[in-house]
Amino acid sequence: MVRGLAGMAGVAQSVQASSVGAQLPPEFARSDSEHDQNQAGAAPPEIPVIDMSLSCYGARMAEAAREWGIFQVVNHGVPPSAVSELQRVGREFFALPQAEKQRYAMDPSSGKTEGYGSTMQRGGNQKTWADFLFHNIAPPSAVNHAVWPENPEGYREANEAYCGHMRRLTRTLFEVLSAGLGLQEGAMAEAFGGDEVVFLHKINFYPPCPQPELALGVAPHTDLSALTVLVPNEVPGLQVSRDGRWCDVEYMPGALIVHIGDQIEILSNGRYKAVLHRTTVSKEKTRMSWPVFVEPPTELVVGPHPRLITGECPAKYKAMKFKDYKYGKINKLLQ
Numbered sequence: 249m250v251r252g253l254a255g256m257a258g259v260a261q262s263v264q265a266s267s268v269g270a271q272l273p274p275e276f277a278r279s280d281s282e283h284d285q286n287q288a289g290a291a292p293p294e295i296p297v298i299d300m301s302l303s304c305y306g307a308r309m310a311e312a313a314r315e316w317g318i319f320q321v322v323n324h325g326v327p328p329s330a331v332s333e334l335q336r337v338g339r340e341f342f343a344l345p346q347a348e349k350q351r352y353a354m355d356p357s358s359g360k361t362e363g364y365g366s367t368m369q370r371g372g373n374q375k376t377w378a379d380f381l382f383h384n385i386a387p388p389s390a391v392n393h394a395v396w397p398e399n400p401e402g403y404r405e406a407n408e409a410y411c412g413h414m415r416r417l418t419r420t421l422f423e424v425l426s427a428g429l430g431l432q433e434g435a436m437a438e439a440f441g442g443d444e445v446v447f448l449h450k451i452n453f454y455p456p457c458p459q460p461e462l463a464l465g466v467a468p469h470t471d472l473s474a475l476t477v478l479v480p481n482e483v484p485g486l487q488v489s490r491d492g493r494w495c496d497v498e499y500m501p502g503a504l505i506v507h508i509g510d511q512i513e514i515l516s517n518g519r520y521k522a523v524l525h526r527t528t529v530s531k532e533k534t535r536m537s538w539p540v541f542v543e544p545p546t547e548l549v550v551g552p553h554p555r556l557i558t559g560e561c562p563a564k565y566k567a568m569k570f571k572d573y574k575y576g577k578i579n580k581l582l583q
């Protein structure tokens with residue numbers, strides 16, 4: 249499995265600034281192995297949609313986490329106004345002049361992993377067609393408001409309001425997914441740090457690309473997080489790998505997309521699967537997405553839950569501090 253990482257090695261130059269020519273600059277071209285594996289024939293299977301207002305949704309959600317590692321949720325309780333306000337401030341931030349966005353530039357080489365940047369992946373040889381903004385939104389001890397944009401107006405309020413909804417939704421997802429493993433409802437929340445669980449907000453901005461069939465917005469990867477809750481805009485592009493083919497995630501107005509990340513796969517000792525995914529880009533349209541990565545605090549050790557290690561099913565993963573896992577994955581030392 250390719251275990252790349254979305255968007256950690258940032259460079260200040262923006263993709264938006266590169267998107268003027270008729271041809272794709274060569275450093276953005278996909279490698280051969282990432283060209284479409286879609287075969288002709290049967291229609292690809294559809295990503296599960298879970299209606300959280302139904303009484304029996306828990307079993308379906310657990311099944312989706314086992315079989316797919318991704319699902320969409322509807323009737324999730326996050327008000328549409330909170331989502332549209334989050335999208336508005338994100339759109340308006342990316343519409344600001346380059347110099348203003350640059351004030352928030354990230355610089356991972358000096359330890360500044362939050363802020364604005366462009367993705368450069370796989371040893372820096374291949375760029376992906378995306379600009380982004382990263383910052384923590386919770387808990388308060390992990391938040392640095394200096395990297396939150398001052399403009400547009402309402403940016404902070406929109407992020408804080410959305411964060412409250414993410415905390416509530418995540419609590420429910422953790423409970424349901426714990427129960428699906430035969431664990432106590434509170435097991436997952438506790439294993440990922442209780443009130444100290446970290447919410448990292450990212451905004452992805454994929455401008456129109458002159459040769460979209462040659463480029464990718466985000467290269468194939470699984471998320472480092474425990475889970476990720478993502479709002480897309482209406483432009484399709486997210487794909488997940490299933491039985492050797494890439495399946496499109498259909499845009500469903502009002503739905504949120506939940507990815508199982510590496511930490512839940514590890515905690516569940518492989519019963520739930522972190523989803524391998526990537527994004528394609530469009531020739532005419534700007535795609536945007538707003539993922540919130542729900543992560544353990546950096547010093548917390550995550551490993552398979554003791555109740556899920558048995559004689560028949562020994563531990564499949566090494567327990568380690570989240571910061572060591574992150575470092576290892578970013579530097580491709582794992583696997």
Ligand SMILES: O=C(O)CCC(=O)C(=O)O
Nearest residue numbers: 254452466486527537539
């Ligand atoms: O834009 C998307 O839909 C997915 C982005 C993604 O996978 C990521 O930022 O980790």
Ligand SMILES: [Fe+2]
Nearest residue numbers: 254470471525
């Ligand atoms: Fe991702």
